[in-house]
Amino acid sequence: MKIAGPSKTAAERRTPLTRDRVVAAGIGLADRDGIESISMRRVAQELGVEAMSLYTHVRTKDDLLDGMVDAVIGEIPTTAADSADSADWKSSLRQMSLAARAVVLAHPWAPQPIETRTAPGPAALRYINAVLGVLREGGFTVAQAHHALHILGSRLLGFTQMLFDDSGDGDPEAAAAIADQLAPTFPHVAEMALAVAHTGVLGPCDDDAEFAFALDFLLDGLERLLQRG
Amino acid sequence: MKIAGPSKTAAERRTPLTRDRVVAAGIGLADRDGIESISMRRVAQELGVEAMSLYTHVRTKDDLLDGMVDAVIGEIPTTAADSADSADWKSSLRQMSLAARAVVLAHPWAPQPIETRTAPGPAALRYINAVLGVLREGGFTVAQAHHALHILGSRLLGFTQMLFDDSGDGDPEAAAAIADQLAPTFPHVAEMALAVAHTGVLGPCDDDAEFAFALDFLLDGLERLLQRG
DNA sequence: GGGTGTAACTTACGCTGTAAGGTTAGGCCT
DNA sequence: AGGCCTAACCTTACAGCGTAAGTTACACCC
Numbered sequence: 218m219k220i221a222g223p224s225k226t227a228a229e230r231r232t233p234l235t236r237d238r239v240v241a242a243g244i245g246l247a248d249r250d251g252i253e254s255i256s257m258r259r260v261a262q263e264l265g266v267e268a269m270s271l272y273t274h275v276r277t278k279d280d281l282l283d284g285m286v287d288a289v290i291g292e293i294p295t296t297a298a299d300s301a302d303s304a305d306w307k308s309s310l311r312q313m314s315l316a317a318r319a320v321v322l323a324h325p326w327a328p329q330p331i332e333t334r335t336a337p338g339p340a341a342l343r344y345i346n347a348v349l350g351v352l353r354e355g356g357f358t359v360a361q362a363h364h365a366l367h368i369l370g371s372r373l374l375g376f377t378q379m380l381f382d383d384s385g386d387g388d389p390e391a392a393a394a395i396a397d398q399l400a401p402t403f404p405h406v407a408e409m410a411l412a413v414a415h416t417g418v419l420g421p422c423d424d425d426a427e428f429a430f431a432l433d434f435l436l437d438g439l440e441r442l443l444q445r446g
Numbered sequence: 447m448k449i450a451g452p453s454k455t456a457a458e459r460r461t462p463l464t465r466d467r468v469v470a471a472g473i474g475l476a477d478r479d480g481i482e483s484i485s486m487r488r489v490a491q492e493l494g495v496e497a498m499s500l501y502t503h504v505r506t507k508d509d510l511l512d513g514m515v516d517a518v519i520g521e522i523p524t525t526a527a528d529s530a531d532s533a534d535w536k537s538s539l540r541q542m543s544l545a546a547r548a549v550v551l552a553h554p555w556a557p558q559p560i561e562t563r564t565a566p567g568p569a570a571l572r573y574i575n576a577v578l579g580v581l582r583e584g585g586f587t588v589a590q591a592h593h594a595l596h597i598l599g600s601r602l603l604g605f606t607q608m609l610f611d612d613s614g615d616g617d618p619e620a621a622a623a624i625a626d627q628l629a630p631t632f633p634h635v636a637e638m639a640l641a642v643a644h645t646g647v648l649g650p651c652d653d654d655a656e657f658a659f660a661l662d663f664l665l666d667g668l669e670r671l672l673q674r675g
Numbered sequence: 676g677g678g679t680g681t682a683a684c685t686t687a688c689g690c691t692g693t694a695a696g697g698t699t700a701g702g703c704c705t
Numbered sequence: 706a707g708g709c710c711t712a713a714c715c716t717t718a719c720a721g722c723g724t725a726a727g728t729t730a731c732a733c734c735c
Contacts, residue, residue, distance in 0.1 A: 366608075380574055
């Protein structure tokens with residue numbers, strides 16, 4: 218039974234679903250509520266649609282995650298790779314890593330699904346290709362570039378995953394209490410926790426410094442690798 | 447209604463559940479069927495018990511994962527940290543990383559839950575404490591040791607997570623086909639894929655070499671960091 | 676033997692991903 | 706105009722998930 222009325226075109230009734238719109242809705246939801254909130258029903262709800270409708274545009278939930286990951290990686294600019302000065306591979310890679318980090322900071326949920334992907338999407342390939350291009354034109358052999366890729370590892374994608382989260386919550390007093398508790402059994406851990414709290418790890422600010430330090434450390438090492446031949 | 451019969455003690459009827467037994471069952475299941483097969487019902491089944499019974503010994507599923515992760519980390523020997531020769535921090539760390547890698551290879555599912563933990567368990571603290579001890583006694587300042595921890599990152603726990611899995615499946619012909627397909631759009635990726643396949647990445651064997659190379663690269667860098675002061 | 680404590684079981688709820696099939700609307704051909 | 710095709714979207718259903726709440730069975734102590 219259908220109620221008679223002025224019929225509307227599909228476009229009028231709703232903007233049509235597409236893979237891009239589904240993926241974008243997933244990214245928006247993850248940005249807002251975290252990666253764990255991603256379910257087919259929630260994403261569909263975000264689009265004013267039923268869960269099963271998504272399957273017209275996305276093969277499985279994993280395919281949706283693939284899309285989200287690749288879209289995020291696609292946000293990373295690779296313009297630094299286009300520098301004419303091939304001797305400047307170091308600052309190109311530095312720029313690219315920092316750009317990647319900026320994107321990841323905007324999508325803090327991204328590292329987890331990135332690390333569980335099995336195959337790189339087109340955007341990931343494009344990015345890796347750009348990195349390899351910088352290295353090769355900078356004088357690295359194929360084998361050296363391969364090593365560099367392993368060494369820079371996740372930092373090329375902008376994240377440092379720590380053994381544990383040491384970005385203190387900014388409360389030196391609480392840190393001191395924790396350190397006191399740890400001291401008898403784990404003196405070195407306590408010592409570091411205290412020091413980190415004292416010297417003022419102020420959230421993302423000092424994490425940035427730590428990221429930059431580690432990145433430069435690695436790039437300097439690669440430079441020596443290159444010079445050594 | 448109860449059928450009369452010779453009553454048995456709880457111990458006779460079944461070996462009683464404990465947190466350790468639950469955790470061990472989880473590890474065994476994950477070793478066999480992968481981390482994705484871990485569900486309260488499956489783990490319970492492994493123990494001949496109902497799912498809800500696990501909650502007597504484990505607060506939530508996440509607590510179970512915490513336990514599994516910490517038990518695995520607890521398998522890593524830290525004897526290398528007890529070396530009397532404090533100048534030999536480099537080989538101590540090398541030994542500890544390789545030992546960690548051996549443990550992780552025995553539990554390939556471990557990296558994923560490790561990376562999603564938020565707080566380190568006792569075994570993790572013990573391990574980190576041992577690493578920091580080696581660094582401090584080797585002459586590193588607290589700040590330097592902190593940097594070293596960030597730089598060695600996941601390698602201290604024995605894993606290299608790659609941007610994508612480049613351990614070719616050992617079929618140079620297939621690799622060549624893939625490379626041909628990639629070449630027009632991603633020439634540098636294709637080049638590397640071909641090279642990796644040619645020079646014979648033979649599965650875990652060459653992954654070991656790659657891991658060792660990256661590890662030594664980092665340790666050498668740390669040594670210079672130490673000497674520079 | 677009655678009370679207490681503990682460990683295991685049972686039931687139930689609201690989620691999940693997705694298979695199978697139903698409905699609707701527009702485009703195209705005769 | 707009538708009929709069919711196709712694509713998009715919806716409905717229903719199922720097996721599995723984590724876990725809250727309530728129940729039972731037994732060991733032990735007074």
